[in-house]
Each structure stands twice: as structure tokens, then as C-alpha cells.
Amino acid sequence: MLLDFNKLALNEQAVISHIPKSYQGVVVSCSGGVDSVVLFHEMLAFTKSKINFSMHAVHVNYRLRGSDSDGDQAFVEALCHRYNVPCEVYVVTDDELAECRDGKGIQAWARAIRRRLFAEWSQRGYVIALGHHLDDLAETIIFRLARGVAPENMAGMSLFSPPLWRPFLRIPKSEILNVAKTNGISFREDASNAKMEYARNVIRQKILPELEALFPGALERLTACAEETRDLAVFCRQQLSVDADFTAQDGIDVVKLLRLPRGAALIVLQQAIHQYIGSGRQLTRKNMTSLLEMLSKVSQTTDRQRLMDLRLGVYAEVQFGRLFFRHDQVYPGGFPINSALKLQDHSKGVDVHG
Secondary structure, three states: OOOOOOOOOOOOHHHHHOOOOOOOOEEEEOOOHHHHHHHHHHHHHHHHHOOOOOOEEEEOOOOOEEEEEHOOOOOOOHHHHHHOOOOEEEEHHHHHHHHHOOOOHHHHHHHHHHHHHHEEEHOOOOOOOOOOHHHHHHHHHHHHHHOOOOOHOOOOOOOEEEEOOOOOOOOOOOHHHHHHHHHHOOOOOOOOHHOOOOHHHHHHHHHHHHHHHHHOOHHHHHHHHHHHHHHHHHHHHHHHOOOHHOOOOOOOHHHHHOOOOHHHHHHHHHHHHHHHHHHHHOOOOHHHHHHHHHHHHOOOOOEEEEEEEEEOOEEEEEEEEEEEEEEEEEEEEEEEOOOOHHHOOOHHHHOOOO
């Protein structure tokens, strides 16, 4: 092992407790950058003595940076060839590239491609190793805090979320760079990571270093706090979910909801909404707060009132003092919607990192 063993999620107990025995190997998602290349070497050492647990690598050529993208691909292929590791390279199609250039966000577009590939490998019996590290986690937390998310979603990433495995999540970027330098490990540099027009790059290049300089160890404490907040939110949700007045199916008792601490009320709403628009996305804190404010004005009404368009064909509606979330097709033609009450497009209010 090259990195601090105590911080790595590579010890036998951690692996056995989180990775099902049904997995027959690990696939390293290798971009050619320092994080994934050091991970590649760590996985080589980890799998060397394992029986019936093989190692593969996968690389995606997004064709966004011309010869640099081709150079990344060639680098990863050469790395795998040198160590006799099977490598699968996926080159995006012209149609997929057109989707990105037609206005779809680059990060979301690229993530969707990776997730599809990861799902295929998972079906073949492999766990996917990603190079996310402590700085990535802290970056995600700051990004989400600034944009506004539910407490349960603040931490973003976890060590194990099968089939995804992040062995470096407790390792700071500086240690990974030091390992590469000390061991003469070469890697590729992505020039786009230095562009300050991307919010994440500003956080990564400016905010995190300043924060760590002011308060050494801040990144570890920040991530620990976010994870504890998530755990508390999960516990709160579990406790509240046993109350029939807080279930989306039977309608949420608005008066009872408004008596809860605001944080708990937001958790109840988010959980109910997830049943209709899925847990992969979430409404912004601003939108959730707006919904609570509207509920306080109509809590005593007995009339059926449609309050908000939550997008994706889902609406918030109050009737007889209870809040329901309805799919639009439930009431063809529906009720008139006041456009001023429409929520902002939630797809622009959240980042899903992974």
C-alpha cells in the first residue's frame, strides 16, 4: 500500500463488511488523472493476493478536448498494458456528443454516461472503484451548502454505495499528490480543472486551500460534521415516518407539520416528494421554504387548492387540511395554476456528484 493504511477503505474488515461476496472483482474508473492513477496502483496491490477477485479498468473518452482526450485514452491503455490489467475504453458516439453540445450540462452528461457503464459492470459482478478523496467531499459539501440542500443530502458521497466504492474518501489530495511524486507515478493533467469559470474549480483552487490554511484540519472536521448531520437527518426521518400524519399516501397533516421544528418539517416534505419525483433529485432549500410558507397561509382551508407546480408533472395540493402530492394525470385538465407559485426548475438547483 502506498497511502496511509488506517485511512484507506481497503482493509479486509471494511471490504468484507461492505462489498457483497457475489462481486467477483473490481473495476477502476481511470481518467488518467493523479487520483485515478494512484488508485489504480493501490488496487493492483490490493487485488494481487486475492483469489477469485480480479481487477479491470475502464476509461471514457468524451471527445471534448480533441487530442488531449485521445492522449488520456492512450495513457490509460498503456498503463493497463504495462501491468497486464484488462482495460475497456468507451468512446462517446457522435449522437452522445451532440446531446452535450445541444446545451445539456457537461458534468451531468458525462456522469450519465459513466453511470450507464458502471451499471453494466455491476450486472457483470464487479464493484466500481472511484478516486474521490477528502477534498472532493469537502468541495461537494461547500457547494451544496451554498446552493441549499436538505441535511440528509449534505454529505453527498459515501465510502460505499454499491456498486460504487471510494477507498480514498478519507485521504486528502495532498497525500495522493505526495505518493505520486515519491513513487515516480506519472499521470495526465486536465487543463479544464484550472478554469475559474467553473464554480467547483473556484472552491477547489481557492476556497479549500484558504480554509485549510486558516484552520488546519478543517476539511476533515467539515466532512465529519456533514456526515453527522446526515445521520441525524436520517434518524429524524425514520422516526417521523412511523407517524401516519406524515405519510404522502394518506396526506400530510398541515397543522401538525407546521408545529414541527423547521428542519424536521423540511425532512418530512423532502421524503414525501421523493416518492413522486425520485430520490436522485431534490428541491432547493428556497423552494422548500416557499412551500412551507404557503402551507402556513392555507392550513385551515377545506377547499381543494393546488399550490405549486413541482415540475415533472407533480403538484402540491391541500384539501381538508392535508397536503398531497399529485401527478398531473390524476386530474386531467386540473385546477388553474397561478404561475407566480411555480417553483424554480429543481434541476438547476442541485448538483448530484458521483
